[in-house]
Amino acid sequence: MTLADISPGDSATVQGISPRCDGPARLRLLDLGVVPGTVVQARLESAAGDPIAYDIRGALVALRREQAALIAVTSAGARGEPVGADWR
């Protein structure tokens, strides 16, 4: 399962970033806290449906679907408050 598969309101635990995502794009995701173990919650769909904004380590960060599809996750319980849901 990837981050692109979770719908707004749901949370997931990051397993890792695909090796296909490398260079600055990978660095940026790592800097934003997308590392194994991070609990991410999908928060908000943009008006056009893509990108989607995720709560990552307390900050609201928009990622495009194609990027989210490169982040492997496991389900971390549906519709609950994620552990790091303190973005506001």
Next chain:
Amino acid sequence: MALRAAERSDLPSERASRLVRLGLSPHRWDHLIALAGNPNVGKSTVFNALTGLRQHTGNWPGKTVARAEGAFLHQGARVKVVDLPGAYSLQAGSTDEEVARDFVLFGQPDVTVVVVDATRLERNLNLVLQILEITDRVVVCLNLVDEARRRGIRVKAKRLAHELGVPVIPTVARRGEGIDDLLAAALAVATGDRPTHPRRIGSLPAPIDEAVRSIAPLISEEFPELPNLRWVALRLLHGDERVAAALGSGEIGGLGGELRPVAAHSEKNGAHPGGKRVLQAAVEWRGALGSGLHDEFAEALFDEAARIAKECVRREDRRSGERLDGRLDRWLTSRVFGFPLMIGVLGVVFWLTIAGANVPSQLLAGLLIDDLHPMLLELAGSVGAPWWLSGFLIDGVYLATAWVVSVMLPPMAIFFPLFTLLEDFGYLPRVAFNLDSLFRLAGAHGKQALTMSMGFGCNAAGVVAARVIDSPRERLIAVVTNNFSLCNGRWPTQILVATIFIGALAPPHLAGAVAASAVVTVALIGIVFMFAVSWGLSRTVLRGEATTFSLELPPYRPPRILQTLYTSVIDRTLIILRRAVLFAVPAGAAIWLISNISVGGTALAGHGVAMLDPVGVAIGLNGVILLAYVIAIPANEIVVPTVLMLTVMALGSPELGEGAGVIFERDSLGEVAALLGAGGWTLLTGVCLMLFSLLHNPCSTTIYTIYKETGSGRWTAVATLLPLALGFAVCFLVAQLWRLGAA
């Protein structure tokens, strides 16, 4: 700022030269404070509170597009504060991050104040921990504690200070709370009065740890004074080219406490042999470690950040602020209301700008042109100035400048504050969020929505704003296509021509609405061209996948209306106006000269018009308009007055105008319409002029800005000539089809 104390002379010369390279004047302060932090943590607000400067602060990631500096006297000591661009880390993933990293590392600040957002502490700690790896002299400014309180988040500052080993000062920079404590702590750390014991990441994964342990002694052998061996070793293992270069050249040797003249030595020889040895060892280790290093380092940092956040952050179940934000976001980014709300908001901004600017524009024109201009002429006459001198200075230079000021100042003084309010509130990142999918299809970045909107105010400002786009490819696309946003300087031309030629086609009670929709149509055509050219560029010369996309949506914050008014007038409007005036002066001079210097009985302008006329007619315009655009390269604002002046001259009826080379304004539209009619203008001329005003080269201020931002003559040429070529092509097509249809 007047700094009276005697200059300190013990600044090491090597540090001085490094600072010059970073764009800082190397003297006149006792303490140098660097302000670092994630984007959008209120860093610039802290800067303002510290320095008392009203530097503009924004509510979108990466707003501090240029590094701001401020200085002040504190208890007899001169303190200089440098506000660095926002950075998520020191890995230098973007231009902004590179600037911040280079300054913290090579600028050798006496103390680095890391501003963190109390509401998003965990993510912010990533940067704090990285900076603590580089330098001991750090103070953490825990900002936005009021916002955190509203969201039921409490951060135990003392505990955090204990965990990090450096002072942590809670602040509410917007209200100046905690700023005195922050300054006191920063200066105490800067002078060494308050020793720090920064936390270093304890548990690096075993293979990395081994590599660091074997490289660090090598570095220490070559550069014994370097305080941050572990970090330098880590950067080398990461393959950080800037650090590797600094080591290879020996430049890095000067970073320790005791400075030695390695840099001077190495600049002669171009290399530092010991540094090269270290680099070789690092390369070997990198091969052995494989590619997972970044990941493991990031994991180690975030493990630590999570652990510290868990110790220091307490959450209460009181989140009214969060619920309000969530509700606003659901509306503003909703599938149904998202786009209509966006169009509505931007529409209101443009309407307020155009409608609101009318009256002050006329007042200014009345004052500067109708009243002051004759007074100046009279004054010149009374002191016996020769006609050519008063003509050149007053009719040429002064009048062009006065025109630019009266046309440009009011709309900008309305547009930029409104824009800034939306920015401060946090709405603009949501616009980028909503529009990203369109930009993605064009191969561009969602943040280009912001630079595009900014371009409607001023293209030069839009080009500078493109720095918020991280990846070079997408940033270049935003820079090259910004000119398709119909800027403030072109609105007056559009409105005038639309009113005379298109509004006149409709019944009188509808004329205003018809003219307005014609202008809106031209602006929309511009947006279509922006997308099309972005798409074309990203499929051809700028091919490539989007290298990075991430857009942080900051929490909504109540905008501070008065401060916004003040800062955006100072910060954007006046700066742009100053540049526009600088460019208007030579244009005014040129207009007067070509109208008053004659060759073979005809003024130079007359020759120019005759020469350009065939080309002009072929594209639905005429020689007068083309010549006006050549002269008006400095500023789009003077196209209309130049056209009027040249038309009068071409018609050879001076009684209509005020004299050769004198820019003037007609009081009534009817007079202008009659004048243009006499000059042979038709509806086709009007339509083509509106299109050409959208599609031609950027003004010289923008061209210069593009060159400065891209550092490339080639891309500057593309950005200049591409819209011009499109303008010729489109106008030619329209004119030919029109004439076919009429025939």
